[in-house]
Amino acid sequence: xxxxxxxxxxxxxxxxxxARSVFLESGFAGASMDRIAARARVSxxxxxxxxxxxxxxxxxxxxxxxxxxxxxxxxxxSGDTAEVLRQLARQFIEITLTPEAIALYxxxxxxxxxxxxxGAAFYAAGPDRITExxxxxxxxxxxxxxxxxxxxRILAEQFFAMLHGHLQTRALLxxxxxxxxxxxxxxxxxxAMLLAAGYET
Amino acid sequence: xxxxxxxxxxxxxxxxxxARSVFLESGFAGASMDRIAARARVSxxxxxxxxxxxxxxxxxxxxxxxxxxxxxxxxxxSGDTAEVLRQLARQFIEITLTPEAIALYxxxxxxxxxxxxxGAAFYAAGPDRITExxxxxxxxxxxxxxxxxxxxRILAEQFFAMLHGHLQTRALLxxxxxxxxxxxxxxxxxxAMLLAAGYET
DNA sequence: GTCTATATTTCGATAGAC
DNA sequence: GTCTATCGAAATATAGAC
Numbered sequence: 001x002x003x004x005x006x007x008x009x010x011x012x013x014x015x016x017x018x019a020r021s022v023f024l025e026s027g028f029a030g031a032s033m034d035r036i037a038a039r040a041r042v043s044x045x046x047x048x049x050x051x052x053x054x055x056x057x058x059x060x061x062x063x064x065x066x067x068x069x070x071x072x073x074x075x076x077x078s079g080d081t082a083e084v085l086r087q088l089a090r091q092f093i094e095i096t097l098t099p100e101a102i103a104l105y106x107x108x109x110x111x112x113x114x115x116x117x118x119g120a121a122f123y124a125a126g127p128d129r130i131t132e133x134x135x136x137x138x139x140x141x142x143x144x145x146x147x148x149x150x151x152x153r154i155l156a157e158q159f160f161a162m163l164h165g166h167l168q169t170r171a172l173l174x175x176x177x178x179x180x181x182x183x184x185x186x187x188x189x190x191x192a193m194l195l196a197a198g199y200e201t
Numbered sequence: 202x203x204x205x206x207x208x209x210x211x212x213x214x215x216x217x218x219x220a221r222s223v224f225l226e227s228g229f230a231g232a233s234m235d236r237i238a239a240r241a242r243v244s245x246x247x248x249x250x251x252x253x254x255x256x257x258x259x260x261x262x263x264x265x266x267x268x269x270x271x272x273x274x275x276x277x278x279s280g281d282t283a284e285v286l287r288q289l290a291r292q293f294i295e296i297t298l299t300p301e302a303i304a305l306y307x308x309x310x311x312x313x314x315x316x317x318x319x320g321a322a323f324y325a326a327g328p329d330r331i332t333e334x335x336x337x338x339x340x341x342x343x344x345x346x347x348x349x350x351x352x353x354r355i356l357a358e359q360f361f362a363m364l365h366g367h368l369q370t371r372a373l374l375x376x377x378x379x380x381x382x383x384x385x386x387x388x389x390x391x392x393a394m395l396l397a398a399g400y401e402t
Numbered sequence: 403g404t405c406t407a408t409a410t411t412t413c414g415a416t417a418g419a420c
Numbered sequence: 421g422t423c424t425a426t427c428g429a430a431a432t433a434t435a436g437a438c
Contacts, residue, residue, distance in 0.1 A: 112373065116375035119376060158367070158387075158394070166362045169324075173310065173323060175324055186355065
């Protein structure tokens with residue numbers, strides 16, 4: 001932030017772009033600073049001047065990318081419960097099944113083993129935020145008696161688990177993801193199950 | 202198999218044990234053949250004589266571990282639907298949230314980016330097998346009209362997605378996993394939701 | 403701040419004695 | 421089959437000129 005070099009803001013962007021593509025392509029351990037520098041068309045020393053070391057560079061890329069993706073998903077403001085859930089689900093699936101999103105998620109998972117703070121930061125910036133939004137919505141939607149907040153939280157977690165669970169698992173393992181029509185079947189099933197569970201009790 | 206060295210079956214086991222712990226500890230790229238050999242108290246050349254190269258050694262470890270874990274989970278043979286689901290869920294959660302299972306899964310995910318066959322082999326040996334078992338059961342349980350098989354398959358996938366989705370995601374990111382009492386809440390919710398969805402239509 | 407050049411370490415894999 | 425010793429490549433990080 002305040003550490004930003006006084007000149008050449010362009011080089012910094014070149015490095016970020018190049019580093020992101022190399023990291024997502026080869027993972028953290030598999031990416032080399034030489035390749036990052038080469039792809040950024042910049043000397044390696046310039047990379048070190050801007051980001052200090054490999055780990056810090058990676059953390060900077062992840063933080064930036066998480067913010068971008070989180071702000072892409074907007075909570076629907078209008079419509080009945082079914083429609084809100086369907087819109088939310090559609091956005092969620094579209095964002096999380098992007099090849100770049102899968103590659104980023106994969107790399108974060110891989111690196112969380114040696115750097116738990118990274119996983120925690122990602123969880124707080126991504127899954128936790130959106131889950132909490134849905135839990136709040138479920139707890140105070142119009143025309144419904146309020147449910148236990150912890151129960152709403154579990155319902156929200158299971159809703160997103162149903163959406164991302166199967167398809168994202170396949171994607172993480174490098175397997176083909178379902179066709180859009182099949183995705184819609186998952187989406188509708190998840191919405192139906194949440195509604196059935198949410199209105200009882 | 203037939204390639205097994207004629208003598209010293211003990212060394213091979215030492216190498217497998219050491220390699221597994223090093224790979225799960227540091228990932229594929231982060232693990233070095235030197236450390237594996239040192240931990241196995243064996244020379245590096247001996248490792249190469251047994252497994253050829255680093256990738257083959259890793260694949261052998263993953264295959265063995267998948268088999269072990271798959272055979273640990275047994276499909277319940279008796280009980281009503283709710284009880285069968287509950288038992289299945291309990292086994293599934295206990296096995297998949299083991300630290301070793303998480304570490305293995307993490308490493309497979311990480312390496313699937315560069316080696317899709319590994320992810321495919323894991324999926325076929327693990328998730329696919331158990332999901333298919335549940336789908337068959339749902340489709341032919343006594344006293345119920347048969348449902349569409351593809352629908353049963355989706356229900357089964359969503360059942361396991363609900364079970365592993367949230368908790369396993371947290372574990373993969375290095376975050377704390379819920380207390381056993383909280384796990385039971387997830388388990389019961391998942392069973393209830395599947396029953397509600399499975400008996401309608 | 404940016405470059406070229408290099409120091410230093412560590413890796414996967416191999417050679418050769420026994 | 422197993423060991424010690426080592427090669428050649430590639431890695432992270434730094435030094436010093438401009």
